[in-house]
Amino acid sequence: MYTNESDAAAAPGIDLATVEVATGCVLGRDHRRTDRPCQDAVAVARADGAAVVAVADGCGSGRHSEVGARIGARVLATAAAARLTAGAAIEDPATWLAAADDVLVQLTCLIDAFGGSVRDVVHDHFLFTLVAAAVTPRGAAAFAIGDGVIVLGDDLHVLDAGPDNAPPYLAYRLLGAPAPHRLVVAPPATRAALVATDGATALLAHAGAPLPAGRGAVLDPRAVATDDRLWRNPDALRRRLAVASADHVEVDAATARLTRTGGVLADDTAIAALRWGPRC
DSSP states (O other), rough: OOOOOGGGGGGGSSSGGOEEEEEEEOOHHHHHHEEEEEOEEEEEEEEEEEEEEEEEEEETTTTHHHHHHHHHHHHHHHHHHHHHHHHTTTTHHHHHHHHHHHHHHHHHHHHHHHOOHHHHHHHHOOOEEEEEEEEEEEEEEEEESSEEEEEEETTTEEEEEOGGGGGOOOGGGGGTTOOOEEEEEOOOOOOEEEOOGGGGGGHHHHHBBBGGGOOOOOOGGGGGGGGGHHHTTTTTTHHHHHHHOOOOOEEETTTTEEEEESSSSOOEEEEEEEOOSBBB
């Protein structure tokens, strides 16, 4: 069983050797039916002084936004881990904004290499949301540009996409527009963090509901930290998401008709989680 003990019962600081990571990313029902690639991505970065996870969701109207999502998640996780290890404060927005700037630097290099219209390259490849979480010996926090889901211990934060379901994207800054961010610092007793793209809101809406054909129940993102099965196998979380995404087909033998029930996850979904500290 996973414990969430108080700081008074825990050793001073967080032992990064105890940090575990679980990730999963699956294609949503709608993209599967239209034969489109998964536009979500997940990345993990570990360094001497931090463990970081990040998820990204490419803009649905971008022709190849899965490219930017993968780059963005990877670079942000790596940059944040490096800056935190170098001594930057996890609770300081400047730390995370500097890591986001590192992503923009890499995107700028790629845009120059692509050639052509900067606006077209950005819209086709580099519009994506970012949600990341990190843990250091000093504590934990989550950072976001755009919509998604954050779970820090028992605290749930559902980040809204804003008017017209048009979330801000980091790369808007390359076009002279703002990209508002959000930083959530975990309470001291927190022992787990989870970040997810906006597809995970469907899991929250149907959490615990039975899936067809005895395939278990819909995953609850708020319960990931306490389900040891999701941490024993590196592919376990992805499998649970795949089950929630898959369509179920029943055959009526008498009429030879097929009945198809769509999966819970209509949208691509990426989840990354961290947990640390004592367990029993």
